[in-house]
Amino acid sequence: MMRKLAIAAFALLAACSKPALDPATPEGYAMVLPVTPSGENGVHRVDLPPRAVAALQRDDAGDVRIFDGEGRPLSLALADTASRLEGQRTVALKAVPIAMPRLAAKGSVSVRVDQDQQSVTVDAVDPQAAAQTTPEAALLFDTRKLDDPVLALELDAKLPKGMLIEVSVAASGDLKSWEPLASKVLLGTEEGTPPDLRLAMPGLPLTDRYVRLSWQLTNGVKISGAKAITARIPPPRPMMFATRGANLDDDHTLRFDVLLGVTLIGVRITGQSGEGVVPLTLAGRNSAEEPWQQLAQGALRNGSSAQLDFPTIHLAEYRVIADPRSPGFAAMPRVELLTAPIVLLAAFNAKPPYTLALGNAGAPSAFFERAELLGRPRSDATLPGAQVTAGPAQILKIEPAGAGLFSPRKLALWAALLAATALLAFLALRLLRQSRVKPTD
Numbered sequence: 001m002m003r004k005l006a007i008a009a010f011a012l013l014a015a016c017s018k019p020a021l022d023p024a025t026p027e028g029y030a031m032v033l034p035v036t037p038s039g040e041n042g043v044h045r046v047d048l049p050p051r052a053v054a055a056l057q058r059d060d061a062g063d064v065r066i067f068d069g070e071g072r073p074l075s076l077a078l079a080d081t082a083s084r085l086e087g088q089r090t091v092a093l094k095a096v097p098i099a100m101p102r103l104a105a106k107g108s109v110s111v112r113v114d115q116d117q118q119s120v121t122v123d124a125v126d127p128q129a130a131a132q133t134t135p136e137a138a139l140l141f142d143t144r145k146l147d148d149p150v151l152a153l154e155l156d157a158k159l160p161k162g163m164l165i166e167v168s169v170a171a172s173g174d175l176k177s178w179e180p181l182a183s184k185v186l187l188g189t190e191e192g193t194p195p196d197l198r199l200a201m202p203g204l205p206l207t208d209r210y211v212r213l214s215w216q217l218t219n220g221v222k223i224s225g226a227k228a229i230t231a232r233i234p235p236p237r238p239m240m241f242a243t244r245g246a247n248l249d250d251d252h253t254l255r256f257d258v259l260l261g262v263t264l265i266g267v268r269i270t271g272q273s274g275e276g277v278v279p280l281t282l283a284g285r286n287s288a289e290e291p292w293q294q295l296a297q298g299a300l301r302n303g304s305s306a307q308l309d310f311p312t313i314h315l316a317e318y319r320v321i322a323d324p325r326s327p328g329f330a331a332m333p334r335v336e337l338l339t340a341p342i343v344l345l346a347a348f349n350a351k352p353p354y355t356l357a358l359g360n361a362g363a364p365s366a367f368f369e370r371a372e373l374l375g376r377p378r379s380d381a382t383l384p385g386a387q388v389t390a391g392p393a394q395i396l397k398i399e400p401a402g403a404g405l406f407s408p409r410k411l412a413l414w415a416a417l418l419a420a421t422a423l424l425a426f427l428a429l430r431l432l433r434q435s436r437v438k439p440t441d
Contacts (some may be wrong), residue, residue, distance in 0.1 A: 005178065023363035026067050030359025031055040035066060039384040042243040043373060045079060046344040046356070046386045050393035051241050053342055055359040056106075056261035061342050062365030063261075065357045067337060068350035077373040079343035079380045089233040091156070093141040093211075095225040100138040100214060110206055120306065121282045135318040138334040143171075143206040146347055148230040150206055153213070154160040155197040156227075159188030160220040167223070173208055181211075185281055185306070196297065196309075214310065233381050236341040238306045245399030246335045249327035254320040256335060256398040261359075266338035272330045273303035279323035282308045282316035292319065302332075312340070317400065319408060339398065345373055346386065356388055 021028035033052060037044045038337040046066070057063050066074045143150070159165060165186045170178040182201050189195045213226065246256040258264060267282060278300040283292035295313070298306035308320075348354065371377075 006195075019161035021360050021362065022225075023063070023065070023360050024073070025071060025358045026361055029055075029065070029361070030057070030061070031357070033356045033358075034389045035346075035354045035356040035386050036352075036389070037354070037371065037384070037386045041349045043345055043347050043383055045380055045383040046262040046346050046388065047236070048342045048344065049388055049390040050241060050359075051390040052356065052358050052388060053239060053262055053339060054241065054260065054394050054396060054418055055186055056342075057359050057361040058261055058363070059102040059263055060365060062367065063360045064344065064365070065363075066346050067355045067357060070351055073366065074349060074350065075347040075368055075373055077345040077368045077370045079345050080370055087150075088151075088229070091228045091230060093143065093228055095139040095141060098138045098140045098212070100136050100212075104254045107291060113306050119308070135217040136214050137217045137221075137223070138212055139223065139225070141228075143210040143211045143214070144208050144243060145381060146206050146228060146230060148205065148232050149203045150201045150228050150230050151203055152201050152229040153198060153199045154229065155186075155213075156225040156226040157186065157195075157223040158199050158221070159195055161188050162279075163188040163189055163217050163218070163221060164279060165218060165221050166301070167199065167213060169201070170212045170214070171206055171209045172212065173210070175210060175270075178212060185301055186424065187297050187334040188299065189194065189298055196422065198309075200307075207220050212401070239341055240268070241337040241339070241393060241396050242440070243335045243398045243410050245397045247400050248329060248332055252322040252326075254322075254333065255318070255400045256337075257317050257400045258337065258339065258396075258398055260339070260396060262339050262342065263312050263314045264310075265312055265340050266307055267318065268305055268307045268336040268338060269298075269300065270305040270334040270336075271300040272333070273302055275300060275303065275326060275330050277301050278309065278326040278328065280306055281321045281323075282318065283321070284313070284318045286316045288317075295302055297382070303434065307338070309338075329377060337398075343380070345370065345380065345383070347373060348386065354386075365374065 022027070026032050031052065035046060048064075052064075061078065064076070066076060068074060153169065155167070165188075166183060167186060168183040169181045171181055172178045181204070182199055184199045186197065187195060213223070215221070215223065241260070243256070246254055248254055254269075269280060271278060280300065281294060282296045282298075282299050283294050285292050293313075293315070295310035295318075296308035298308045300306050
């Protein structure tokens with residue numbers, strides 16, 4: 001009898017165990033995609049598409065290989081995406097306060113520049129429309145001599161705790177016609193917690209143009225200046241992944257788990273129109289035994305998107321808390337995940353066709369140092385590119401562990417339903433027994 005049990009146990013173990021995937025062959029990876037160099041043999045830059053990034057299982061992207069036509073791996077290195085920000089620098093901008101009433105009715109806008117006790121009127125105001133104005137404060141920056149693209153503005157601002165202020169940036173070459181460039185809702189934080197005052201710009205050169213920063217005039221809000229972050233070569237844009245499966249625990253709590261191999265750098269939340277102003281706080285942790293770490297803050301405004309950027313950190317569980325003073329989420333918001341782009345440097349010096357293979361948690365990292373692969377100092381941006389043939393990006397499933405069939409909320413509902421069913425069955429059985437009792441004379 002014991003022998004039969006031992007044989008059955010060994011058979012079960014053999015059935016459950018799977019052989020380890022061989023990282024030395026393309027068949028040992030979850031995904032394989034064709035990749036084609038654009039030029040002659042040599043080091044090429046390979047930008048991984050979102051579909052490929054989603055297949056990675058190591059947070060350092062170590063489970064990626066490129067095999068040649070004979071199944072041999074190529075020499076790889078990770079590109080230094082920061083080095084693609086060539087010439088990055090911070091430029092302090094001289095701020096000139098300007099008076100800029102915002103008209104509620106149709107009419108022109110008057111912009112008066114006050115500097116050295118002199119006033120210059122740029123445009124005129126319709127007297128009837130001027131009577132119905134909402135005052136706005138504004139700063140004017142002279143960016144005409146900035147040759148490099150502007151990546152962001154770092155604002156010098158003081159905001160009262162809990163105060164929401166929307167700032168807008170526009171550019172003009174003649175101080176009359178203004179082109180909107182960016183906007184953001186700033187949120188005042190508690191003392192000791194610095195607010196997020198970085199305003200992302202589209203990465204355009206502002207040579208021969210002025211920049212205007214404006215916001216609604218509000219007591220306690222002071223914005224006194226800004227610094228421009230510029231670079232000769234703009235950084236690659238973050239990758240964005242559509243998702244499904246996030247869970248609304250209640251009107252003010254959104255939860256989701258991220259099983260993506262690479263590290264997130266941000267989350268974008270898009271609400272429903274008509275929700276009003278909804279301040280958000282994003283937190284994360286790796287397991288239920290850990291405390292929540294606050295990562296970022298932002299705000300939704302009438303169906304707009306809030307991009308919650310945070311320092312590079314690899315976590316598994318996330319939650320978004322809506323301010324209890326707000327109405328919260330009217331319905332499930334759209335959740336998109338942002339990751340830093342992953343760029344490989346690959347030495348294409350073998351026999352094609354080439355195959356990109358990704359997704360093997362047991363594969364050791366095989367990256368060379370960037371300097372080893374290039375051999376001499378060289379900008380990644382000057383390298384030829386290789387094309388990866390990939391289909392559309394997959395929609396990532398981010399359902400939290402407690403939101404499935406056995407979530408606490410669903411278990412409670414099932415318990416209530418079963419209790420009600422049991423009570424009805426007991427009452428029906430009791431009535432049936434009473435109806436069978438014969439009356440006595």
